[in-house]
Amino acid sequence: TTTKLLPRLIRQSFLAVEQSEGAGARVRRSIGTPKLRNFSPFLMLDHFSVSPGAGFPDHPHRGQETITYLLHGAMEHEDFAGNRGRLGPGDLQFMTAGRGIVHAEMPVANEDGSPNVGLQLWVDLPKHLKACEPRYRDLKAEEVPVVQADGGKVKVKVISGQSHGVDSVKDLAYTPVWLLDVEVKPGGKIVQPLPEGWNAFAYTLQGEVVFGEEGGGERRVIGEFHNVVFGQEGQAVYAAVDEAAEKSARFVLIAGTPLEQKVVQYGPFVLTSQEEVYQAFMDYQTHSNGFERADGWRSEIGK
Numbered sequence: 152t153t154t155k156l157l158p159r160l161i162r163q164s165f166l167a168v169e170q171s172e173g174a175g176a177r178v179r180r181s182i183g184t185p186k187l188r189n190f191s192p193f194l195m196l197d198h199f200s201v202s203p204g205a206g207f208p209d210h211p212h213r214g215q216e217t218i219t220y221l222l223h224g225a226m227e228h229e230d231f232a233g234n235r236g237r238l239g240p241g242d243l244q245f246m247t248a249g250r251g252i253v254h255a256e257m258p259v260a261n262e263d264g265s266p267n268v269g270l271q272l273w274v275d276l277p278k279h280l281k282a283c284e285p286r287y288r289d290l291k292a293e294e295v296p297v298v299q300a301d302g303g304k305v306k307v308k309v310i311s312g313q314s315h316g317v318d319s320v321k322d323l324a325y326t327p328v329w330l331l332d333v334e335v336k337p338g339g340k341i342v343q344p345l346p347e348g349w350n351a352f353a354y355t356l357q358g359e360v361v362f363g364e365e366g367g368g369e370r371r372v373i374g375e376f377h378n379v380v381f382g383q384e385g386q387a388v389y390a391a392v393d394e395a396a397e398k399s400a401r402f403v404l405i406a407g408t409p410l411e412q413k414v415v416q417y418g419p420f421v422l423t424s425q426e427e428v429y430q431a432f433m434d435y436q437t438h439s440n441g442f443e444r445a446d447g448w449r450s451e452i453g454k
């Protein structure tokens with residue numbers, strides 16, 4: 152007999168509302184708005200849509216990690232250290248800004264003129280790593296293990312963490328984070344254990360998902376572009392798709408260790424005190440303490 156896993160209960164769920172960001176880009180921000188702050192280690196989640204002519208031209212980061220996941224199309228990135236690359240469909244980039252990065256993130260034209268769509272998650276860095284050297288970890292779509300379950304009705308891309316006994320590639324981000332991309336066909340269901348005590352949420356990308364345990368506590372039917380925040384108690388997230396649903400559902404399930412530290416944020420500068428945020432702003436203006444290479448630098452792609 153398999154021991155039944157205690158369900159994580161839903162703390163809140165809400166629709167992510169579209170807003171402008173960068174230069175002409177559109178994002179559905181579901182973490183980093185008044186609806187959901189103080190959700191350590193998560194600082195921001197943007198579901199972005201961007202076409203050529205728009206983008207995220209030259210801008211700085213300090214004190215956080217960004218995880219960019221391309222869902223459709225491609226994005227180019229270029230930073231002040233000469234790093235340059237392209238993320239295609241299903242690819243990810245784990246960028247540790249640490250003491251300072253200045254870069255641009257711009258869309259690539261798609262033949263059919265469709266926008267480039269993806270997720271960018273900002274994760275707080277532990278205080279002792281906020282001044283670390285910047286680092287990139289690229290994860291190509293083909294490096295992401297995929298596991299099937301529930302007779303093929305469930306498919307999980309194990310981007311980071313573990314699902315149904317399959318482990319992801321290791322050591323992608325400094326702050327421990329699980330990132331699972333889950334697709335459930337009509338009539339399918341999944342019980343996904345998550346590390347106990349971690350903060351966890353789901354963001355729905357397509358279709359309708361029923362979160363909550365059958366015959367157990369509360370169950371909620373969630374449509375697309377919603378953020379579902381789970382309580383820290385419990386061992387697993389229960390999700391299912393109605394047998395009669397017209398199409399499969401897809402959501403990312405994300406969990407991370409809460410960091411016991413203050414979050415003081417001014418845009419892309421995320422530190423633990425007001426003084427350090429002021430210092431970040433000054434360093435960026437004076438090209439100091441990690442922003443030296445910003446002096447006179449302009450990206451090719453962000454022009």
Ligand SMILES: Nc1ccc(F)c(C(=O)c2c[nH]c3ncc(Cl)cc23)c1F
Pocket residue numbers: 172173174178197199207210211219226256270271418419
């Ligand atoms: N104004 C402003 C200030 C600081 C930033 F970091 C950004 C920024 O780069 C992004 C914010 N959401 C994003 N989603 C996806 C991607 Cl690829 C980039 C971003 C930005 F736009």
Ligand SMILES: [Fe+3]
Pocket residue numbers: 207210212217254256
């Ligand atoms: Fe950026």
